[in-house]
Amino acid sequence: MHYNKETPEQKRERLRQEETKRNPTGNLNDAFNRANSGSLMDLVESFGWKGTGILILVFIIGFIIASFFF
Template structure:
């Protein structure tokens, strides 16, 4: 008898992931606002892999530009 009962934590995470898939641009705004009171894990988790990649590229480009201007 295997019961497929979903724990509240798993249900919350599943609903959050479904919402992220439905509204990616609104969630990006939420992610940046959440970063003020949350952690980096919350920011990256809500951005998804594409948003995280863009964020990493922006940081790398920022370092390159800063090192070019402030030698």
């Protein structure tokens, strides 16, 4: 494999998969706990930096609009 040309996201995913292969029950426990509480890191990674910025803007605009009505 060519690890030198990996992006940081690919490296994280590769390391996560290797950990899953080494410790499947620990991964099951992590997945169960993450499903209960949610993971902001997973949300941010899935959106990328542009999507995260848009999400923050939507929250700010929503807060401003809500403050006018309530």
